[in-house]
Amino acid sequence: MKILALDSSGLVASVAIAEDDVLLAEYTVDYKKTHSQTLLPMLSEAARMIELDLNTVDAIAVAGGPGSFTGLRIGSATAKGLGLALDKPLVHVPTVDALAYNLYGCSDYICPMMDARRRQVYTGIYRFENGKFCVLEEQKPIAVAEIAEKLNVLGGPVVFLGDGVPAYREELERIMRVPYRFAPAHVNRQRASAVAVLAMQCVREGRIETAAEHAPDYLRPSQAERERAEALRREQSADV
Amino acid sequence: MSKKDILILAIESSCDETAAAVVKNGREVLSNVISSQIELHKLYGGVVPEIASRKHIEKINQVIEEALAVSGVTLDELDAVAVTYGPGLVGALLVGVAEAKAISYAKNLPLVGVHHIEGHISANYIENKDLEPPFICLVVSGGHTHLVRVKDYGEYEILGRTRDDAAGEAFDKVARAIGLGYPGGPKIDRLAKEGDPDAIAFPRGKIEGSPYDFSFSGLKSAVLNYLNGCQMKGEPIVEADVAASFQKSVTDVLVEHAMMAVRESGLDKLAIAGGVASNGALRAAMEQACAQNGVRFYRPSPILCTDNAAMIGAAAYYEYVKGVRHGLDLNAVPNLKLGER
Numbered sequence: 001m002k003i004l005a006l007d008s009s010g011l012v013a014s015v016a017i018a019e020d021d022v023l024l025a026e027y028t029v030d031y032k033k034t035h036s037q038t039l040l041p042m043l044s045e046a047a048r049m050i051e052l053d054l055n056t057v058d059a060i061a062v063a064g065g066p067g068s069f070t071g072l073r074i075g076s077a078t079a080k081g082l083g084l085a086l087d088k089p090l091v092h093v094p095t096v097d098a099l100a101y102n103l104y105g106c107s108d109y110i111c112p113m114m115d116a117r118r119r120q121v122y123t124g125i126y127r128f129e130n131g132k133f134c135v136l137e138e139q140k141p142i143a144v145a146e147i148a149e150k151l152n153v154l155g156g157p158v159v160f161l162g163d164g165v166p167a168y169r170e171e172l173e174r175i176m177r178v179p180y181r182f183a184p185a186h187v188n189r190q191r192a193s194a195v196a197v198l199a200m201q202c203v204r205e206g207r208i209e210t211a212a213e214h215a216p217d218y219l220r221p222s223q224a225e226r227e228r229a230e231a232l233r234r235e236q237s238a239d240v
Numbered sequence: 241m242s243k244k245d246i247l248i249l250a251i252e253s254s255c256d257e258t259a260a261a262v263v264k265n266g267r268e269v270l271s272n273v274i275s276s277q278i279e280l281h282k283l284y285g286g287v288v289p290e291i292a293s294r295k296h297i298e299k300i301n302q303v304i305e306e307a308l309a310v311s312g313v314t315l316d317e318l319d320a321v322a323v324t325y326g327p328g329l330v331g332a333l334l335v336g337v338a339e340a341k342a343i344s345y346a347k348n349l350p351l352v353g354v355h356h357i358e359g360h361i362s363a364n365y366i367e368n369k370d371l372e373p374p375f376i377c378l379v380v381s382g383g384h385t386h387l388v389r390v391k392d393y394g395e396y397e398i399l400g401r402t403r404d405d406a407a408g409e410a411f412d413k414v415a416r417a418i419g420l421g422y423p424g425g426p427k428i429d430r431l432a433k434e435g436d437p438d439a440i441a442f443p444r445g446k447i448e449g450s451p452y453d454f455s456f457s458g459l460k461s462a463v464l465n466y467l468n469g470c471q472m473k474g475e476p477i478v479e480a481d482v483a484a485s486f487q488k489s490v491t492d493v494l495v496e497h498a499m500m501a502v503r504e505s506g507l508d509k510l511a512i513a514g515g516v517a518s519n520g521a522l523r524a525a526m527e528q529a530c531a532q533n534g535v536r537f538y539r540p541s542p543i544l545c546t547d548n549a550a551m552i553g554a555a556a557y558y559e560y561v562k563g564v565r566h567g568l569d570l571n572a573v574p575n576l577k578l579g580e581r
Contacts, residue, residue, distance in 0.1 A: 036334055040341050040568040054346055069290060070331050073297050077335045080301050081342025085315060212301035215294075222290035228283065 001203060004057045004082070005196035006043070008035040008075035009067025009095040010114050010163045015043040016192035017052055018200070025050045026193045035074040043078075054086055059208060061199030063190060064092035065217035066122040066139060067114060072216035083211025090214045091199040091207070096139035099162055100126035101194040102187040108157045109136070113164035116141045121164040122219065123147045125154070141219055144168045148175040156180060161188040246319045246560060249343070250553030251304065253336030254328025254356045255383070256287045258299040261549035262311035262318075266557025267365050270311035272543070272550040275299045278423065285422050286412070293331035300339050307549070315347050322556030325353040325566075326576025327383070333572035341568050352556040353566040356547075357384055357578050358394065360513040362558070363540040363551035368511075371538050376507055378498045380522070381514030382408035382423070385454050386578065387501055390511075393558035396579040399501050400452025407490055408516045410456035414463050414486050418479045428483045429519050435480030437488035437521075440466060444493050452497055459489055491525045499529050511538040518542035 002019040013035045014028040025046040029038055047054065062079040065072050083090045099112035105128050113121040121144055125137035137150060144164075148171075151158050156178025165172075165182060172180070182188070202208065221229070245264055252259040256277040262270040277295045281287045308315065323340035326333060337353075344351040361377045373393060379386040385402035405413070408425055415424025420431065442462050445455035463486050470477045502510050510530055516522060517539055530537035544551060 034571060036337060036571045037569045040338075040345055044345060044568055069293070070334060073293060073331065073335055074338045076297055077300065077338035078342045080297070081339040082346050084301050084304060084339075085343045085346035212305065215298045218294075222288065222294065224284055224288040224291060 001058050001200055002056055003059055003061050003091070003196040003199045005061040005192040005199060006039065006075045006079055007063035007095070007098065007190040007192045007195050008039050008071045009063045009065065010071065010190055012163070012189045013038045013042060014190050014192035015039065015046055016196045017046060017050065017057070018193060018196035023193050024052070026191065028189070028191055030189060035071050039074060039078055057086065057088060059089045059091050059199060059203055060211070061091040061093055061195050062214070063095040063098055063195050064214070065095055066116070066141065066219040067095050069218060072218065076214060076216045080211045080214055083214070088211070089208040090211050091202045092209060092214060092217070093195045093198045093202065094139050094217070095190070096122055096124045097126070097135065098194045098198055099190055100124065101133065101198055102161065102191055103159060103183060104128065105131065106159060108159050109151060109154055111147065111151060111158050111160050112162040113144070113147070113160065113168065114162050115164040115167050119143060121147065121168065123164070125150065139219070144171050145175055148172060152177045159183050163189060246557060247313055247317055248320045248322050248352070248553045248556050248560065249304070249307070249318050250322040250354070250549040250556055251300075251336045251340045252324045252359070252547055252549040252552045253296045253300065253332050254324045254326070255332060255547055256281055256292045257547040258296045258303050259547060259549035260304040260307035261553050262307055262313050263550055263553025263557065266554050267369060269366055269550040269553070270313060271307045272548055273303050273307040273310065274546065274548050275303050282422055285416065287329070289329045289331055292329060293335060296332055296335040300335060304339070315343070318347070318349055320350040320352050320556065320560050322352040322354050322552055324356045324359060324552050325570055326355065326573035328356055328574060330572050330574040333574065337570060337572050341570060345568055350560070351566045351568070351570060352559050352564055353570050354552045354555045354559065355576055355578055357386060358396070358555045359551040361388065361390060361511070362555035363513055363544040363548070364511040364538045365554050366544060366550060367540060368538050371509065371511065374507055375509035375511055376498065376501045376505060377511045377513055378494060379514045380407040380494060380512065380516035382406060382412065384514060387452050387497055388578065389501070389505055394562060398578055400450065400454060400497060402454040402456060403447055404455055404457035405460060407454070407456060407494065408514070410460050410490060411516065413460050417464055417467055418477070418482055425516060425519060428487055429521065431480050432484035432487045432521060435478065435482070435484030437484040439478065439481035440485040442466070442485050442489040444489055452501060454493060454497065456490065459486070487519070487521050491519075491522045494522060495525050495529050498526065499533060502533070502535050508534065509536045509538065513540060513545065515546055518545040
């Protein structure tokens with residue numbers, strides 16, 4: 001099974017092409033250019049290097065969220081365009097799951113965190129139990145203190161990773177009461193290879209979607225929707 | 241279909257319409273699919289960028305697939321993919337740009353980035369097979385008010401632009417003030433038919449030293465002051481008269497500037513474009529002024545005045561034949577200037 005995978009959910013842009021247990025190509029960039037400028041040229045270059053015939057790809061995988069709203073849409077629109085043009089299915093891989101999967105086989109608690117602004121992180125808690133990838137806490141936006149407290153209760157040790165770590169490192173150091181570490185550079189950011197490998201599992205389980213129906217999973221309403229819901233709630237409680 | 245035919249798939253997502261079209265040789269529309277989000281944005285009294293972007297990504301493939309199906313053209317028969325890359329809402333633009341680039345890459349098709357206003361101007365080519373540059377074009381919409389000299393295909397000289405609100409923006413703001421809601425243009429147009437355009441003397445905005453430029457914020461304030469004044473004096477407000485008088489004030493200025501541009505340029509063709517170009521009063525006034533001055537008047541059907549992709553395909557054709565190609569690093573440019581590359 002050959003998977004073309006994209007991840008532009010955070011600061012990193014990453015593309016990969018994997019076939020069964022071989023990673024044919026991976027290109028990851030953490031640079032100030034926008035994903036709009038980097039993602040497709042990177043894919044083009046990676047595919048050219050391995051003389052990829054795009055028609056031989058079985059599915060297009062994308063880190064489907066959460067993440068930067070704009071970044072997610074660049075990845076999703078790219079995946080949708082590829083799926084439409086090549087007539088291939090899409091696989092929606094949860095972003096935080098894919099980040100955790102970077103640390104394959106790790107028996108510590110794995111806690112990825114992406115900066116979600118508004119004093120929150122997109123995070124979850126994962127662990128490999130006898131080689132099986134277990135989601136202990138599903139990805140969601142919550143306060144750093146809240147996820148840290150859950151980890152304290154679980155009892156650690158914990159490995160933190162993700163582009164939210166630099167922003168909240170001091171806060172974590174203050175709150176954590178169980179042993180913890182920070183993952184090193186080669187595995188501490190989004191990698192499309194992890195998206196590709198998780199996508200293979202999804203395809204085997206039949207968890208695919210059409211390019212037309214795919215949309216990112218933001219895990220948050222837009223600010224306008226949120227404010228409107230709040231205003232309606234206030235009106236309702238005023239009526240009572 | 242002869243071999244020389246150029247078939248372009250065009251995509252437009254700069255604001256709150258998700259649109260795709262297939263256009264043959266720049267002037268023949270084989271399909272023109274528009275998915276409007278207007279009902280959604282009405283809840284917020286205007287376009288919410290993040291919601292617009294989210295809707296674009298949900299709809300874009302369906303819209304493109306429908307455009308291809310209606311045209312009967314397959315991706316393999318296309319000569320190029322075109323997309324609006326500015327100006328507009330950056331998040332909204334990015335959806336169309338990323339999608340177009342991916343299709344262009346996967347099918348090995350040339351990519352042509354198009355300026356949104358250039359699209360509006362080119363909408364006139366679709367139904368007027370005889371129209372060719374040079375001509376004067378007035379582009380009026382919710383986001384833009386430009387008086388342009390179209391020197392050649394893809395070559396523009398901006399003679400005048402608004403210094404503050406776009407004409408369509410003024411319609412929206414006045415509509416809100418008299419309780420008509422969003423979007424204001426069609427609602428004011430309808431209500432004005434029942435009112436007296438000479439009932440209230442609203443000002444005609446002028447810019448000292450820049451005869452072609454526009455200003456609509458003074459007019460908008462005058463309307464708001466008038467409404468406040470009536471309320472304070474306890475006088476009844478005749479909304480239809482306000483709508484008609486306001487609309488007359490806008491169209492008078494637009495017609496006057498456009499006719500001056502035609503006269504001074506020595507050109508004998510005038511076109512209008514953009515959402516406000518479907519305003520009934522503006523079309524009638526412009527038509528009359530052109531007839532009186534021996535100027536040929538061009539205007540697109542209302543469906544081609546709204547944001548659509550057929551107009552992007554029309555503009556893209558002339559870029560394509562000139563050899564304009566964009567790379568896979570094409571980015572959205574929210575404040576892209578007309579005539580800029």
